[in-house]
Amino acid sequence: MTPAPKNRGAFLLVSCQGGAEEALCQRQQAILPELTKGAWRRGAVTFRLPSREALPVSPSRKSRCDPPDDFFPDLIFARAVIRSFGQVTGASDQERIKKLRVLANHEAFDNIHVWQRDPRTEVSPDSIRKLLLEAFCQSVSLAPIANPGDLVLDCVVDSVDRWWVGWHRAKTPASCWPGGVYPQALPEDKVSRAWLKLDEALVTFGLTLPPGNRACELGASPGGACQRLLEAGLSVVGIDPALVDQRVAAESQFEQWRMRARDVQIRMFRGFDWIVADMNIDPTGTLESIERIVNAPGVRPAGIIATLKLPEWSRASALPEWLNLFRAWGFNPHVRQLSSGGKEVCVVALKNAALRKSLVRKAILRRASLRKKTLTRTPDRAATQRPDRSGSRK
Numbered sequence: 526m527t528p529a530p531k532n533r534g535a536f537l538l539v540s541c542q543g544g545a546e547e548a549l550c551q552r553q554q555a556i557l558p559e560l561t562k563g564a565w566r567r568g569a570v571t572f573r574l575p576s577r578e579a580l581p582v583s584p585s586r587k588s589r590c591d592p593p594d595d596f597f598p599d600l601i602f603a604r605a606v607i608r609s610f611g612q613v614t615g616a617s618d619q620e621r622i623k624k625l626r627v628l629a630n631h632e633a634f635d636n637i638h639v640w641q642r643d644p645r646t647e648v649s650p651d652s653i654r655k656l657l658l659e660a661f662c663q664s665v666s667l668a669p670i671a672n673p674g675d676l677v678l679d680c681v682v683d684s685v686d687r688w689w690v691g692w693h694r695a696k697t698p699a700s701c702w703p704g705g706v707y708p709q710a711l712p713e714d715k716v717s718r719a720w721l722k723l724d725e726a727l728v729t730f731g732l733t734l735p736p737g738n739r740a741c742e743l744g745a746s747p748g749g750a751c752q753r754l755l756e757a758g759l760s761v762v763g764i765d766p767a768l769v770d771q772r773v774a775a776e777s778q779f780e781q782w783r784m785r786a787r788d789v790q791i792r793m794f795r796g797f798d799w800i801v802a803d804m805n806i807d808p809t810g811t812l813e814s815i816e817r818i819v820n821a822p823g824v825r826p827a828g829i830i831a832t833l834k835l836p837e838w839s840r841a842s843a844l845p846e847w848l849n850l851f852r853a854w855g856f857n858p859h860v861r862q863l864s865s866g867g868k869e870v871c872v873v874a875l876k877n878a879a880l881r882k883s884l885v886r887k888a889i890l891r892r893a894s895l896r897k898k899t900l901t902r903t904p905d906r907a908a909t910q911r912p913d914r915s916g917s918r919k
């Protein structure tokens with residue numbers, strides 16, 4: 526493993542969605558109060574670290590948490606967390622690279638991440654990255670997605686003549702992506718951006734949805750997330766008064782209940798393995814709808830994937846309370862502001878591992894029984910058994 530730089534740097538530089546800086550600082554105060562806020566700009570905040578001795582000891586690792594070398598503070602609103610060397614300014618790229626060599630005093634990096642603090646700045650991150658690869662890496666043809674364990678040199682382009690530079694060790698999925706931004710673009714055949722959000726959530730939280738499971742989505746129209754669930758091999762019910770796109774509605778494993786979540790009779794939620802929620806309403810409304818489902822008799826989902834829209838970033842101060850609700854329902858919640866999401870957070874909350882295992886078993890049995898039915902079914906009977914997609918509840 527490439528060793529971390531000897532000069533680790535006294536500041537953390539944390540990037541976030543423009544506007545989320547205050548929410549990010551609130552979270553830092555809650556989990557790493559030893560840090561002091563330094564300079565900030567839209568989309569980036571720096572924090573001064575205390576001396577190594579004053580850093581808290583992580584109970585799980587029994588060592589001082591000295592981010593971001595093999596430890597990432599769970600800052601929720603952070604996209605990238607890097608240890609800052611400082612700034613380099615200069616009239617040309619070459620001049621800034623020369624200063625960077627002195628500042629870093631460290632030659633070997635496994636990869637280079639270059640991204641813009643403000644996407645409107647007129648520079649080419651790709652051409653800067655090429656020059657930095659020549660200066661600091663053994664190969665100039667490295668793909669920008671780092672491997673876990675890689676020591677990454679970070680260059681945040683602040684303006685045409687100023688870079689903020691630092692380093693981090695790639696570990697979590699998001700820390701392998703330049704600037705912590707999900708590198709997948711929305712494919713043309715997807716019906717909405719929610720497809721990409723769910724895709725990013727699954728990768729970020731390392732979540733595999735067992736094919737054959739059943740999911741319902743509260744707030745399903747126009748249908749991107751349902752499309753992603755169907756692609757994972759799930760059967761899906763989309764709940765929304767607004768119509769779901771025909772490309773999703775036509776799928777044999779999809780059904781729409783055209784109504785508001787609270788108008789669905791509670792017994793109808795029995796048998797769902799996953800509750801997905803993406804309603805454009807206040808988080809308290811979304812949480813009430815989920816609570817109504819998970820507290821109902823006979824309803825035992827393995828997991829919840831909920832988007833909580835934040836009308837104002839300041840509402841993020843209620844996050845600890847909201848997460849406690851998931852705990853009270855018997856789930857273990859993880860939360861992140863996804864890079865493909867808007868002013869919102871994504872909560873992925875799972876029941877314990879034993880229940881998940883039993884779900885996988887259930888999914889295998891369900892698929893086996895479906896295969897058996899398909900083999901024994903006559904073509905005419907199969908045609909008459911297609912689900913009713915009139916939009917009405919059964």
Ligand SMILES: C[S@@+](CC[C@H](N)C(=O)[O-])C[C@H]1O[C@@H](n2cnc3c(N)ncnc32)[C@H](O)[C@@H]1O
Pocket residue numbers: 716717718719720743744745746747748749750751764765766767784785786787803804805806
């Ligand atoms: C952001 S869109 C959902 C996008 C969708 N998840 C997708 O994959 O394309 C929000 C949706 O929530 C729906 N909605 C709002 N309140 C709702 C409620 N009480 N019950 C069900 N759906 C609701 C709206 O009709 C709207 O279609």
